[in-house]
Amino acid sequence: MKKDHSLPILIGAWILIYLAFAVAKPGVFLSLSNVEQLVRQSLVIGLGALGITYIIVAGGIDLSAGSVVALATVTGAMTLDQTGSVGAAIGACLLTGLVCGLLNGVLITRLGAGPFIVTLVSMLALRGVAKGISGEKPVYPEAPQWIGQFTGALTADNRWMIIPPGGWIWVVCTAAFAWALRYTTFGRNVVAIGSNEAAARVCGVQVNRVKVATYALGGAMFGLAGLMLLSRTRTGDMSSAMGAELSMIAAAVIGGASLSGGQGNLVGASVGALVMATINMGCNTVGLSNWVQEILTGVIILVAVAVDRLRARQLSVAG
Amino acid sequence: MLRAHGLSLAFGATLALQDVSFSAPAGRVLAVIGENGSGKSTLLKILAGELRPQAGQVEWNDQPLRPGDDQVLLVHQELALCPDLTAAENIFLGRIPGPRYSPAQLQDRAHDLLSGMGFPEIPAAAPTRALPISQRQILEIARAEARDAPVILLDEPTSSLTQADKQKLYDLIRTLKARGRTILFVSHFLEEIREVADDVVILRDGNKVAEGQIGDFIDADIVRHMVGRSVDDFFPRSDRTRGECLLTLENLTGTDDMPRQASLQVHRGEIVGVAGLNGAGRTELLRTIFGLREVKSGRVQVKNLASLSPRAHWRTQTGFVSEERKLDGVATDLSVAENITLPRRQGFLNRPAEGRSVAQRWIDELGVKCKDPDQPLQDLSGGNQQKVAFARLLHAECDLFLLDEPTRGIDVGSKIELYAQMDAAAQRGCAILMTSSYLPELQGICDRIAVMNRGRLVAIHDGRTVDSATLMADSIQ
Known part of the structure; x- marks a missing residue:
């Protein structure tokens, strides 16, 4: 039986990319605060990638992920604004995601319309819902301090955590x-x-029950990602996380x-999110333009897919 | 004891199964045999609860069977396994105890089960996609054992196995028999049936025509029961004059040894038929000739053509009709006119008006039932779609026709029209090579009939004189 080495290869590649930027800008890139920053930047995509990986493994797809993230920031911010309770805001974000996911799952299994179309529809419609309930403007809640702490900068006395609490939630997930x-x-199943x-x-x-469960689980993760975005921006923004679903899918595919x-592979998906954020940050630090980043990210996804195809061919030859 | 009472099922106007009753006692192997389309697979699907009969019922030990109670397990011809799961997970799929489970424990159970069946070498922890096909099949049978299913149905289980693997499968069947399982075994091959079966049920056109202990039948009887019907006389056969040779095959071998070492010549003014069972390589033979499959060794000589691309064939008046009408036979979204003119488009611009007028000629000539040449093909019946596929060859002025199951699944009226067209084409000097699973049709219109058996072209008979029993015997021996 052939052993599958793709995850170690991926992690190795990520470290290489990181080191390459570190060599280019040694002072900035090798610091602990840079690691902290990297986690903060990849957190939203990383959490979403976990959810979307389950959906993809079950043979589905979810294009509404970005809209669900945005809707969750809006419902979370509004709840926080009205109740002042962080617990209620967290609940609102997760529940929003869960309900959206359930809706997607039920429509897909009952309608038999195919996940691409159904989630394309909900991508549009849920973005509309977010705009509608927020009155087409960003919601700035009177936020108690600790909603920000999920992703906030670490202070001297919690330096030992290395990465923000939201990062640890991501690791555990x-x-x-x-x-x-x-x-x-x-x-x-x-x-x-x-x-x-x-x-x-x-x-x-x-089959149908399991499929609905993957969309619901995925939705809850998008809700959690929305919570992290809310924590970072302190804003319920209906137009945030545009195109985030594609980054999540890309992370899953790289993984x-x-x-x-x-x-x-879930660990792979999380590393995939880190790879993309590393390229993004690295290019910024070194001073490469945005268009270089985008080409680089595309190339990385292409390489990941090519490696995956080669591996699949090897495995089937071995059989 | 598995008992079936008066099972009947019709698909539209076709009676797939008509009042079929039989019983299969525990600890015995019952072979179900019949020609392609005789209702064997339908019968197995009803027994497995995948199809509901319109009349009749199935009982196990005098209790009616309900779907989902895991008494009967069907091992499909197309394997129903998940390639990304391990062997152990596939065996216990749907039965994995949850919510948490231990892969190691499951693999131990799978290994014990497989060892008990005589296959300890199958790695229970391996991903299923990495296993050879023979082992994957054993996994499906193991699935039945994991559920303790008393009845196991095997649908042509040996069609993709090597000789050594077949022997192991026979041994396994004997083991299961000794455990008191009831086994139904569908096969085309008499030698196999004699090897493993105790009893036999013979189906023809959805009817049970014979049953009994296998020892009470000689091969000739079985073959007679399988084909026993008279050739109808709606097959036209005008005087044809055999002319120059348009197609020569010399030891032609294709991908996957399909076909294998086939040699044949087809001349102007003759219709050559290719008989054989499903999977004998008839379709592959035609597709290899037409350049849709790779030539591994040997030679195909079509007229004086150097290149074997479909495009080159159409340009030199060689046409092909596919067996899979919906897959690559016709473009169902395009109109009748576009379908007919598809292989022979000229120039850069599409000229709909011109296409319509030439199409109308073939619509009239072949009696295609459609509103007008612009009607999309998906609105037409199967028979009329097939006429359109055939009209392409006439429109392209082909003189070599490669027809793969040209009359499969179409109505009798369309069949008669196509027979007449083929006969007329042969009379004016075209060469036709056609496959068919329907022997009377081949005997009715072909000048010569070649028989394929597991990739080989084993015999060529005179179409006028050969009898069904000989053709069937060549196909299954």
């Missing part, structure tokens, strides 16, 4: 999601459905997800 895909029946839906159905797997379903 990555571990939990990776574990659940491998060691729970639900996780294996997700893989089974993405791998061969008809076979899963014949074997008595409740080893196959858009035809059945394959995906």
Whole structure:
């Protein structure tokens, strides 16, 4: 049996990219505060990538992720504004995401219209909802201090945390999601459905229920990502996170997800988000233009896909 | 004891199964045999609960079977496995205890199960996509054992196995039999049936025509029951004059040994048929000739053509009709006119008016039932779509026709029209090579009939004199 080395390769590649920028700008890039900054910048995409990876592994796609993130910042900010309770705001963000995900899942399974179309529709509609309830202007809540602490700069006495609390939530989620895909029946059913839906159905797997669960879970993660964005910007912004779904999908694909379903790696997806943020930050630090960053990010995704195809070919030759 | 009472099922106007009853006792292997389209797969799907019969019922130990109670497990011809799961997970799919589970424990259980079946070498922890096809098939049977299903249905389980793997499968079937399982086994091959089956049920056109212990039948009886019907006389056969040779195959071998070492010549003024079972390589033979599959070795000589691309073929008056009408036979979104003129478009501009007028000629000639030449093809019946696919060859003025199952699934009226067109084409000096699963049709219109068996072109008979039993025997022996 051939061992799969793609995750170590990916992590190695990320470290190489990081070191390359570190060599170019040694003073800035090798500091702990830079690591902190990197996590802060990749957090929203990283959390979303975890959710979207589950959806992709089950053979689906979710184009509404960015809109859900924006809607969650709006509902979270409005709740915070009206109640002043951070707990309620957190609940509002997660619930918004969960409900949107459930809606997507139910429409996809009941309508049989295909996830691309259904989530394209909700991408447009949910962005509209966000604009509608916020009255088409950003919501600036009277925020208690600690909503900002999820992503805030570390002070001298909590320096020991290395990365902000939101980063630790991301680490824990990555571990939990990776574990659940491998060691729970639900996780294996997700893989089974993405791998061969008809076979899963014949074997008595409740295909529709599992699919809805992946969209709901994904939605909750987009809600959590929205909370982190709210924490960073202190704003409920209906036009934030535009195109974030594509970055999340890109992170999942860099991490080893196959858009035809059945394959995906949660740790890989998180590293994928870090890779993209590293390129972004690195280019800024070194002073490369935005267009160079965009080309570089595209090339990285292309390389990731090419590596994945080569590996798939090797595995099937081995069989 | 598995018992079926009066099972009937019709798809539209086609009776797939008509009042079929039989019983299969525990600890015995029942072979279900019949020609392509005789209703075998429909029968298995009904038994497995995947199709609901319009009449009749299935009982296990005098209790009616309900779908989802895991009494009957069907091992599909197209394997129903998830390539991204491990072997163990595929065996227990839908039965993995949850919510948490331990891969190691599941792999141990899978290994024990596989060892008990005589396959300890299958790695339970391996991803299924990395396993050879023979082992994947065993996983499906293991799935039945994991559910303790008393009835196991095997739909042509040996079609993709090597000889050594077949022996292992036979051994496994004997093991399961000894455990008291009831096994239904669908196969075309008499030698296999004799090897593993105790009893046999023979189907023809959805009817049960014979049953009994396998020892009570000689091969000739089985073949007679399978094909036993008279050739109808709506097959036209005018005087044809055999002319120059347009197609020569010399030891032609294609991808995956389909076809394998085929040699054949087709001349002007003759219709050559290709008989054989599903998977015998007939479609692959035609597609290899037309340049849709790679030539591995040997030679294809079509007229004096150097290149074997479909484009070059159409330009030199060689035309092809695909077996899969919806897949690559016709473009269902395009209009009748566009479909007919598709292979023979000239120039850069599309001239709809011109296309319409030439199309109208073929619509009249072939009696295609459509509103007008602009109607999209998807609105037409299968028979009329097939006439359009055939009209392409006439419009392109082809003199070599490669027809893959040209009459499959179409109505009798359209069939008669196509037979007449083929006969007329042969009479005016065209050469036709056609495949068919329907023997009476081949016997009715072909001058010569070649038989393929597992990739090889095993025999060529005179179409006028050969009998069905000989063709069937060549196909299955």
